[in-house]
């Protein structure tokens with residue numbers, strides 16, 4: 001069965017270090033080349049700076065294409081769950097996504113860390129996730145545990161598993177979709193700091209895929225939850241690049257009714 005190609009996670013230059021700036025029109029042209037049926041433009045929000053929201057809304061309204069949505073990837077950064085998004089700008093969005101980006105994830109493989117240090121890290125991660133998802137009106141939990149899995153694969157699953165189950169039950173209750181992000185599959189070798197932990201790139205990548213499979217199977221088989229795809233593109237040419245996400249979803253047995261289908265709100 002052919003899975004619906006919807007890319008809800010693309011960055012078009014409206015925050016620091018986000019690379020290339022492209023117009024919504026250019027993004028749609030690129031998305032069409034990748035046979036994308038619905039495109040979400042989702043700049044990152046990680047400070048009070050959000051003048052780009054009304055600017056992009058205007059740009060999108062002038063195109064008047066119902067297959068393009070305006071969203072936001074909110075950085076979850078505070079254990080209070082508070083975000084920078086203003087209610088005025090929230091009203092201009094078709095959807096919102098959230099996930100943490102700035103946890104000191106590189107530190108979780110340090111050999112001198114004891115259980116207490118690790119508990120501290122994972123408790124903070126849990127509080128940020130739980131409170132951000134509970135407190136805000138969110139449509140998608142982006143790239144679950146991407147940073148932790150990238151550096152440690154399944155090494156800390158005993159800490160991640162209870163957080164994961166708790167967060168999935170919030171997602172189920174609040175109808176928040178869980179994202180299958182292309183960045184899970186792009187890095188085929190471990191980060192520099194973690195190179196010594198695996199015998200080869202292949203061993204690392206296999207281990208990463210194994211834990212991702214286990215994680216997403218839990219969401220699919222034990223919860224009533226929908227999934228979304230995200231290219232997480234920072235360059236125009238990667239818009240719609242969700243082939244690996246779809247391949248992975250198929251191996252899990254995800255079918256179209258398991259996929260999030262967003263509608264325009266504004």
Ligand SMILES: [Zn+2]
Nearest residue numbers: 073099101142
């Ligand atoms: Zn992200």
